[in-house]
Amino acid sequence: MKILVVCGNGLGSSFMMSMNVQKAMKELNIEGTCSHTDLASAKTENADYYIGSPEIMDQLNDGKRKTIPLVNMFSLEEIKKALTTHILKG
């Protein structure tokens, strides 16, 4: 499974989120890779799931991509909850 974390520049927020997403994946025993990128590149890169702030996810959501919006981007708890509902139960 491939998870792509996305933010406007692909430098700061998405990088920090991806560190937490990797931690959450390990704790939840989700096999796969997680990388981060900017919005423009994300539109051309395939991934099983896309994670980012609600505004960024609105830009990416075309009905085909599976997007996971996060409000509190730095909360490990919220990331775990989101991964559980979208991936493990989804």
Added chain:
Amino acid sequence: MIMLHLIMNDILGTPAILVGLFALIGLLLQKKGAADVVSGTLKTIMGFIILGAGATVLVGALDLFGQMFEHAFHIKGVIPNNEAIVALAQKTFGAETAMIMVFGMIINILLARFTKLKYIFLTGHHTMFMACMLAAVLSAGGMKGATLVLVGSLILGALMVVMPAILQPYTRQITGSDDVAVGHFGSIGYFVSGTIGKYFGNKEKTTEEIKVPKSLGFLRDSSVALALTMALMFLVVAAFTGPAFIESKLSGGTNFVVFSITQAITFAGGVYIILAGVRMIIAEIVPAFKGIADKVVPNAKPALDCPIVFPFAPNAVIVGFLSSFIAGVISMFLLPVFGLSVIVPGLVPHFFTGAAAGVFGNATGGRRGAILGSFANGLIISFLPALLLPVLGSLGFNGTTFGDADFGVVGILLGNLLKLIM
């Protein structure tokens, strides 16, 4: 002697190899497997090479913009863009930047461990940009070698805990918790915005009650926003420069409108390449930094990039951006009056720092706070970059400069202090 010469000049003196070495040490300290160590080290070095390649793409467009601007208005036009100036500076200050960055991170960890300022500054690209700016200013002020690296690292490490600390009282009001901090070198702009909101605003009337059109969301896509602003700027300037000069002197006969649009997108393309390079450079170094900090600093507070505050007030993001950008446009006309270089307002710096200033202003002073605060931020990121140019030395003549507020404040103070004491 030959060995020493090899180590000092060719290994430590080649920035790409130097950052690769730092990544290698970081990976080994984290006890990663051989495959991760090799790929991580190689990717970091490649990131540095990509950075240089991006600079080569961008510099042509930047130079043409400068020539057109000067022909049209008989004054220098400068595009503030952190990525551009850092990439250009790596030819001269690559090794110094890499060393100040890594030693600055170590100072950050020490300060967080032994003082009350428990912040760990995780915005890696800003750490790198600040390291680069410090190298340029200290060098222009007459420092070099080990002294330059030592002084630069101490200042960088201090900024990495002090800036998040200054903002923390306001950050708490936004996030409602004390767990995280904002670590972004636009802090002075956000602090001013928060303070203006506190004294001139009304917290009860928040921006989140107003209806704001969602259509501006595409600006979150930096490369689109950048290409768009640059195209607009190039076209406006081209209209004043006139087709005759452009087509005879610059474009080799290509129509001036087509030429302007191509050059604008070339600039944005260059920044896109540089961003990819920066991403690869910091990809291994930041997790190593965080890993070490987590082990040695109890109760560390991560200081994160400015967009972490955006989801707390999405309307303030748009309001802040617009207000900051308007201030930037007004400043463009005011700057020549003071005899300063014209700072061309960019959508990207105004979007990110204007938006964050809007969120800070809104938290302390509602919609009035957001509008006034981010307007002040817009003035700050227009005037400071212009005042920063003279202290950057030869780097200041490339037609670009650092965009965000703290680079300006720190660079100007430091540059002028050095003039007094050196």
